[in-house]
Amino acid sequence: MATNGTRIGILGGGIAGLACAHYLLERGYTPIVFEGSDRLGGLGTHFDHRGTALDRFYHVILDSDAEICRLLADLGIADRLVWSETGMGFHLGGKLYGFNSALDLLRFRALSVPDRIRTGLGAAYITKVKRKGLDLDDVQAGEWLRRIFGRSVFERIWLPLLRAKFGDHVDTVPAYWVWNTLNREKNGDQEVKGYLRGGYRGLAETLRDTIVARGGEVRLESPVTAVESNGTEVHADVAGRDEHFKAVISTFPLPLLKRVARGALAASVPLSDLQYQGCVNAVVVSRQRLERFYWTIVVDPKFPFQGVVETTHVIPPEWIGGRHLVYTMNYCDAGSEPYQRPDNLVKRQALEGLAAIYPKFRVENVEDVYVFRAPYVEPVWSVGYLRKRPAPRIADSRVYVCTTAQAYPRVTAWNTSVGLARETVDALVGDLG
Ligand SMILES: Cc1cc2nc3c(=O)[nH]c(=O)nc-3n(C[C@H](O)[C@H](O)[C@H](O)COP(=O)(O)OP(=O)(O)OC[C@H]3O[C@@H](n4cnc5c(N)ncnc54)[C@H](O)[C@@H]3O)c2cc1C
Numbered sequence: 140m141a142t143n144g145t146r147i148g149i150l151g152g153g154i155a156g157l158a159c160a161h162y163l164l165e166r167g168y169t170p171i172v173f174e175g176s177d178r179l180g181g182l183g184t185h186f187d188h189r190g191t192a193l194d195r196f197y198h199v200i201l202d203s204d205a206e207i208c209r210l211l212a213d214l215g216i217a218d219r220l221v222w223s224e225t226g227m228g229f230h231l232g233g234k235l236y237g238f239n240s241a242l243d244l245l246r247f248r249a250l251s252v253p254d255r256i257r258t259g260l261g262a263a264y265i266t267k268v269k270r271k272g273l274d275l276d277d278v279q280a281g282e283w284l285r286r287i288f289g290r291s292v293f294e295r296i297w298l299p300l301l302r303a304k305f306g307d308h309v310d311t312v313p314a315y316w317v318w319n320t321l322n323r324e325k326n327g328d329q330e331v332k333g334y335l336r337g338g339y340r341g342l343a344e345t346l347r348d349t350i351v352a353r354g355g356e357v358r359l360e361s362p363v364t365a366v367e368s369n370g371t372e373v374h375a376d377v378a379g380r381d382e383h384f385k386a387v388i389s390t391f392p393l394p395l396l397k398r399v400a401r402g403a404l405a406a407s408v409p410l411s412d413l414q415y416q417g418c419v420n421a422v423v424v425s426r427q428r429l430e431r432f433y434w435t436i437v438v439d440p441k442f443p444f445q446g447v448v449e450t451t452h453v454i455p456p457e458w459i460g461g462r463h464l465v466y467t468m469n470y471c472d473a474g475s476e477p478y479q480r481p482d483n484l485v486k487r488q489a490l491e492g493l494a495a496i497y498p499k500f501r502v503e504n505v506e507d508v509y510v511f512r513a514p515y516v517e518p519v520w521s522v523g524y525l526r527k528r529p530a531p532r533i534a535d536s537r538v539y540v541c542t543t544a545q546a547y548p549r550v551t552a553w554n555t556s557v558g559l560a561r562e563t564v565d566a567l568v569g570d571l572g
Contacts, residue, residue, distance in 0.1 A: 142354045143167045145571065148375055148382060150363050151390035153181020154339075154553045155541045157346040158210060158560035159388050160355050166568045170355040171384070173377050175362035179347055181390075182513055183339040183553060188424055188506070191459050192340050195511040196420060197448040197466045199433075200333035203323055204554035206561065211335075214345050219336040223453045224329055228435035230442070230496055231295065235430070239330065254292050261287040265321050272322075272548070275314035276525045283314035299438045303445040306416050306471045308519040316520050319548040332433060334453045339553070367401040368536035386537040386567055390556075392515035393529070393544050404536050409529040413544055416517040419478050419510065420468040421489035427504040429465050429497055442492040443477075444469050462506065467492065473514035482510040517551055518544045531566035539563050 145168050149156045152174025160170035178184050185192040200207055200220065211217040229238040229249070237243040244259050264287060275283060280301065285293045301309040301317075335342055347357045358377075365376035366387060373387040389396045397411035421444075433452040437444065444467040451463040467489045471477045480488075486508040493500045521527070524547050532539050541556075541563035549555040 142169045144169060145385045146171060146383075147567070148173065148373060148384040148387040149390070150366070150375070150387060150396075151181065152176075152179045152343075152357065152359070153390060153556070154183060154343070155181075155390035155543075155556040155560055156388075157343060157350065157357075158557045159390070159541055159564055160350045160357070161210070161213070161346055162561050162564040163567075164350065164353045164355055166564060168568075170350065171382070172350070172355070172357045173361040173363050173375070173382075174357070174359050177360050179343040179357070179359070180339055182516065183343070185338060185340045186422075186509060186511070188462075188509070189460075191462075192338060193422065193424070193459065193464060194338055194450070195422070195509075196418065196513065197450045197464075197468075198334075198339055198553070199450070199453050200335070200554065201323065201552075202331045202333065204333075204552070206558040207554040210557050211342070214342075214349060216335070216342070216345055219341065220333050221336065221453075221455065222331050222333045225332045225433035225452050226330060226431065228430065228432035229296075230435055230437040230439055231299075233439065233496075235435070235496075237432070238436075249295060250292060254289065254295075257289055258292050258296065261292070262321075265318060269318065272315050272318035273525075275318050276548070277523055278314040279310065279522055280312040280314045280317045281310060284317065299436050299445070302470075303436055303468075304416070304470055304517060305519065306469075306475075308414070308416065311519055311521045313520055313522045313524060313548075315525070315548045320550055323550065330433075332453045334450075336458065338454075363399055365401050366396075366399050366404060366538065368404050368533075368538050369402075370535065370537065373537050384537075386539060386571060388539045388541050388563055388567065390541050392518075393540070393542060395515070396540065396542075400538075404533065404538060407533050407536060409533065409540070410527060410544055414472075414519040415515040416470045416519060417473040417478050417512065417514040418468060418470050418516045419480070419485065419512045420466045421485050422509045422511065423465040423467065423489055423493065424506045424508070425463045425465060425504050426461070426506065427499075427501060428463050429493070429500060437496065439496055441495040442467075443488050444492060447493070465493065470517065473512075478512060478514075485510045515543075518547070520547050524548075531563045532570065539567050 149172045163170040231249040397408040435447045448466040469477045543551040546555045
């Protein structure tokens with residue numbers, strides 16, 4: 140479709156920004172994407188290890204991720220997706236358990252037999268009996284889960300699971316988020332996860348190429364330092380230049396948008412003091428497979444992380460030179476001690492921690508360890524969030540938001556960002572006509 144010449148500024152070159160540009164072009168608009176860093180992909184971006192691009196943070200697609208699958212089909216790259224059967228582990232009381240099936244639950248000796256039965260019945264209630272979850276928006280997750288599973292199951296199983304996403308903010312999370320996530324994660328009996336050949340870097344670059352080929356622009360190293368809307372136009376200060384647009388879509392975390400908003404817009408940015416959970420992870424590049432699970436929750440004082448993700452259960456190791464990738468992660472506030480720990484300490488803790496809980500792990504098989512941090516990963520959802528969730532357009536302005544703070548009750552994921560991008564573009568096109 141030819142563009143109608145209407146320029147729309149897009150702030151941020153992560154998946155949300157690139158998907159917005161893609162959908163705007165489909166509707167005849169001309170998007171200009173501004174990314175402050177030197178590469179696309181945002182949280183899904185990569186780093187270089189001896190000439191091979193690897194993900195900074197672990198990323199997979201689920202078989203229920205319809206939005207991203209549709210986008211891949213639009214781009215003609217759906218055949219790059221490979222699917223693998225995966226499993227989840229639980230390291231508790233010095234022992235590693237599978238945590239995937241009724242049989243696993245029967246063998247889960249970290250819980251008493253009555254608690255195992257209660258866990259099975261509770262999970263069946265959440266995923267098979269309770270078909271609607273809206274009423275849970277006003278209920279605290281901890282309270283709801285304690286009621287269904289009892290205190291000991293909550294403390295042994297649910298608390299570590301919630302901590303692995305929300306750190307110290309577990310008490311604020313609504314039950315609706317938990318219900319929705321559990322019903323997303325396991326559609327069938329066998330967990331399946333997908334990965335794109337070429338990684339997320341390949342998707343970001345394909346999006347960039349199609350955006351440019353269809354008349355849009357993607358500018359790297361273009362930090363946005365100010366944005367102001369006068370009702371009919373939006374001005375943005377980008378790398379010292381004044382850019383103006385009919386409308387702007389911001390994909391920044393809301394506190395970052397607040398930081399650059401000027402004039403009346405500054406007072407209208409929604410939830411500008413929303414708290415976010417950050418994440419710090421060590422990426423251990425090894426010549427050795429670690430274990431049989433993609434994701435393992437770890438509760439063990441010898442392991443100062445919340446869990447382990449081994450992405451080479453989904454990424455064929457031959458795609459990355461026969462290597463195996465193990466991520467050890469901590470979700471925490473950007474101001475907290477685990478987030479601020481020096482890189483060398485995080486690297487040492489990752490290696491020593493893995494050696495302490497996985498007897499077959501050998502440090503001599505490790506090629507390198509990298510540490511990455513991100514301050515704005517998971518908005519801290521609070522009870523009643525549906526009523527607080529920001530609308531696509533900021534009132535009395537031509538500035539739209541397409542950001543993880545609107546994901547709820549969906550999980551923050553590329554699939555959700557692509558869906559939000561489609562919804563934001565629909566709202567913008569509806570307003571501009
Ligand atoms: C550890 C971890 C594991 C994850 N696992 C998965 C997974 O398995 N599957 C999945 O689908 N998702 C996963 N996610 C979530 C996924 O990465 C995010 O939900 C998604 O990338 C958010 O995209 P976004 O475009 O909204 O934001 P971002 O990726 O944060 O993009 C925002 C962009 O704005 C840019 N920016 C910020 N300020 C400025 C400025 N002033 N000027 C210009 N540019 C600026 C940033 O550089 C960035 O590129 C994971 C995330 C983490 C951290």
